[in-house]
Amino acid sequence: MMEARETMESRDGMKTMTGMGTRAGGSALATTVAASVASFLVGMDVLIVNVALPTIARDLGGDMATQQWVVDGYSLLFAALLLLCGNLSDRWGAKRVFVFGATLFAAASLFSSFAWSMMVLVVGRCLLGVASALILPASMALINEANPEPRRRAWALALWGAGGASASAVGPLLGGLLTPIHWSLVFAINVPFCLLVLVLAVRIAPSPRRIKPFDWVGQTLALLGFVLFIAGIIEIGSLGVSSLRAWGLFGAGVVALVAFVISQARVRAPMMPLRLFRIRGMQVALMIGFVMIFNWYGMVFICTMFLQTELGMGAFAAGLVFVPSAFVTIFGNLIGGRIITAHGSKFSITMGLSIMIVGFLFEFLYPAPIPVWVIATGLSVVGFGAAITTPAAAGVVLKSVDAAQAGIASAMFNTFRQVGGSVGVAVFGVVATFLPSLTLALRAVFLASAALLACILVFELLRWGDR
Numbered sequence: 001m002m003e004a005r006e007t008m009e010s011r012d013g014m015k016t017m018t019g020m021g022t023r024a025g026g027s028a029l030a031t032t033v034a035a036s037v038a039s040f041l042v043g044m045d046v047l048i049v050n051v052a053l054p055t056i057a058r059d060l061g062g063d064m065a066t067q068q069w070v071v072d073g074y075s076l077l078f079a080a081l082l083l084l085c086g087n088l089s090d091r092w093g094a095k096r097v098f099v100f101g102a103t104l105f106a107a108a109s110l111f112s113s114f115a116w117s118m119m120v121l122v123v124g125r126c127l128l129g130v131a132s133a134l135i136l137p138a139s140m141a142l143i144n145e146a147n148p149e150p151r152r153r154a155w156a157l158a159l160w161g162a163g164g165a166s167a168s169a170v171g172p173l174l175g176g177l178l179t180p181i182h183w184s185l186v187f188a189i190n191v192p193f194c195l196l197v198l199v200l201a202v203r204i205a206p207s208p209r210r211i212k213p214f215d216w217v218g219q220t221l222a223l224l225g226f227v228l229f230i231a232g233i234i235e236i237g238s239l240g241v242s243s244l245r246a247w248g249l250f251g252a253g254v255v256a257l258v259a260f261v262i263s264q265a266r267v268r269a270p271m272m273p274l275r276l277f278r279i280r281g282m283q284v285a286l287m288i289g290f291v292m293i294f295n296w297y298g299m300v301f302i303c304t305m306f307l308q309t310e311l312g313m314g315a316f317a318a319g320l321v322f323v324p325s326a327f328v329t330i331f332g333n334l335i336g337g338r339i340i341t342a343h344g345s346k347f348s349i350t351m352g353l354s355i356m357i358v359g360f361l362f363e364f365l366y367p368a369p370i371p372v373w374v375i376a377t378g379l380s381v382v383g384f385g386a387a388i389t390t391p392a393a394a395g396v397v398l399k400s401v402d403a404a405q406a407g408i409a410s411a412m413f414n415t416f417r418q419v420g421g422s423v424g425v426a427v428f429g430v431v432a433t434f435l436p437s438l439t440l441a442l443r444a445v446f447l448a449s450a451a452l453l454a455c456i457l458v459f460e461l462l463r464w465g466d467r
Contacts (some may be wrong), residue, residue, distance in 0.1 A: 027205050031146035032156040034200035035139035036163040038102060041193045042132040043167030044174065046075055046421065049125075050304040051175040051315045052183045059183065060118045067232050068429040070303060072422045073122045077129030078136075079365070079418030083271045084219045086137035086411040093208065099201050101134030106194035113184040124187070137411060142204060164272040166330045172300065173326060176319015215271040221260035222271070226419065227251030233426040266309035272412055281400030282409065284460050285393040287351065289413050290420035291456050292386055294354070297425030299382070302431075302445050303375060306438040311372070321372055325379040332387025345392040345399070346460075352389030353457045356382050357450050364446035370439065378446070440441035 037153035049056075055069045089097045108131055114122030135241025140160065147156045178185040235243065238371050264270040300322075307318040340348045359381030366374045397413045431448075 001303050008383075027203050028146040028152070028156075030200045030203035031142050031205070034197050034204060035098075035143050035156075036159045037193060037200070038098070038139045038197050039160050040163035040167045040170075041105070041190060041197070042078075042136055043164040044171040045128060045132065045190065046071075046078075046167075046171065047300055048171035048175040048186055048189075050300055051172050051308070051318050052179040052186045053304070054180050054308045055183045056118075056121070057313060060115065060121065066118045068121070068301075068425055069122045069123055070118070071297075071425050072230055072234070073125035073424045074129040074132070075297070075418055075425070076226055076230055077126050078132045079415055079422055080223045081130060081133035081219075082137065082415045083222070083408075083411050084214075084416065086408070087132040087214060087271065088134070088181075089138040089141050093206065094138040094145065095204050095206055098138035098142060098204075099198065101138060102201070103136065103199045105131035106191050106198075108197050109187045109190035109194070110164050112187040113136060115184075128190075132253045136414065139410050140410065145208075146205065155221065166326060166333070170326050172304065172322040173319040176314075176316045176322075177316035179319075213269040215263075215269055218260055218263050218267060218271045221256050221263055223262050224258035225253050226422070227253070228256060230422050230426050233234075233423070233430060234382055236430060245437070271408075272415075276400075276409060276412065279400045281396045282412075285396045285400070285413060286388065286416045287456055287459065288353070289417040291452050292389065292420070293417045293418035294384070294424035294427075295356075295360070295445075295452060296386060296424070297421035298428035299379075299445050299449060301425045302428050302438065302442055303379070305432065306370075306442050307372070307375070310438045313372075321376045322379060324376050325383040328380040328385040329387045330348055332384040333391070336388045336391045339388060339394060340392050345396050348392035349389050349396070349460060350457065352385045352387075352392065353453055354458070355385030355388065357385075357453045357457065359385060359444045360450035360453070364450060368439065370442065 049070060053070060056065055056070070085097065085101075091467070104127060105341045108124055108127035111127065112121055115121035125345065143156045143160055175186050178189060228249050230253070232246055232248075232253055235246035235249055240246075261274070264272050264274050277286075303321075304318055308315065309322060313321075336348065336352075341369035359378045362381065363370070363374060394410075394413060397409050400409065416432055428441070428445050431444050432438060435441045435444060
């Protein structure tokens with residue numbers, strides 16, 4: 001009975017969509033703007049908190065490990081729930097999930113702004129991660145629904161992508177502007193954005209609902225695995241390499257992730273189909289997505305610590321260091337599509353990765369002490385390379401699978417990116433804990449990032465061969 005009812009609701013939803021049809025002029029524009037604002041908000045909240053962490057720690061207490069959890073509590077839940085929330089978006093309707101996610105984001109932002117301890121703040125950040133996982137796949141589905149014409153859809157997706165890409169650079173700047181007033185504003189600033197999204201959502205056409213099975217075993221194992229794995233890395237840095245508790249968490253996470261992979265080969269409707277990993281384009285794109293965000297989030301985390309702790313800069317001044325990279329990233333996104341059209345995805349990825357490697361090596365090789373302008377320049381070069389690489393890698397994902405698999409392939413790509421960000425913050429935070437100074441930690445981050453990207457570049461060139 002339930003399935004029959006859902007099927008009827010799905011048909012009704014489709015009829016409603018068809019009936020509303022192109023009420024679309026305004027509806028499509030409202031949908032595109034709402035989805036782009038939401039994409040910006042989700043991306044911004046990943047990094048806006050970084051420059052506020054030293055101030056928050058002074059007010060609420062907390063060591064390096066606790067500060068890492070303020071960042072990773074968001075990105076980890078975001079990553080672990082993306083695939084499930086993509087499924088929910090199909091099953092319950094993209095608009096319904098989108099509106100619920102935006103409402104939860106506003107509530108979690110208010111909760112975080114009134115946090116009275118670091119543990120309460122970590123809880124708030126975890127709730128924000130859940131809300132982001134609900135918003136992101138639903139926002140992309142809404143753009144596809146509202147823009148059936150290919151050229152208009154391409155424009156809408158470009159605007160949606162630009163919102164997310166620019167947010168990672170704007171986040172630290174906005175955090176630097178708000179923290180001197182009070183760190184709680186770093187979270188409260190989300191509320192007006194959420195209200196704008198909810199107002200625009202009134203004009204979004206209803207979404208169809210589709211019956212899709214849940215992979216509860218896979219989702220449970222993935223969530224446990226990611227959380228325990230990241231917790232183990234963070235606790236190794238906090239408690240030391242001899243801590244049995246830290247290694248126990250790490251080992252349990254590895255076991256859960258292995259069990260997750262095994263389960264995906266056996267369940268009828270896996271949340272992450274393993275057969276997609278056999279596609280060469282997917283292999284390259286997933287590794288690029290993971291390593292790029294691993295490096296970027298880890299670098300921004302250590303850079304903000306270095307600027308404020310080692311150089312004694314205020315939050316506002318530290319945020320200004322990220323301004324050039326914000327403009328350069330936006331410019332890179334604008335020309336990235338033209339480069340892909342003119343020369344293809346392989347050329348764009350090779351070019352983008354090479355530029356990122358140059359940026360990291362420039363920062364690493366500059367003699368000590370590292371001046372602020374070197375960090376700002378390096379961030380801009382790396383951001384420019386990333387802006388060229390990311391849309392090309394996303395395009396490879398979509399080209400590697402048929403239309404019926406595009407949703408799950410995109411979710412896998414975004415999941416790998418967000419997991420990479422969580423692991424990057426955890427690993428580079430551990431590096432900073434064990435090295436005698438943040439200057440050495442920053443140099444280690446630059447060198448490790450360049451080396452990892454060089455490995456990915458070689459892998460990409462060898463795996464694709466002459467293609």
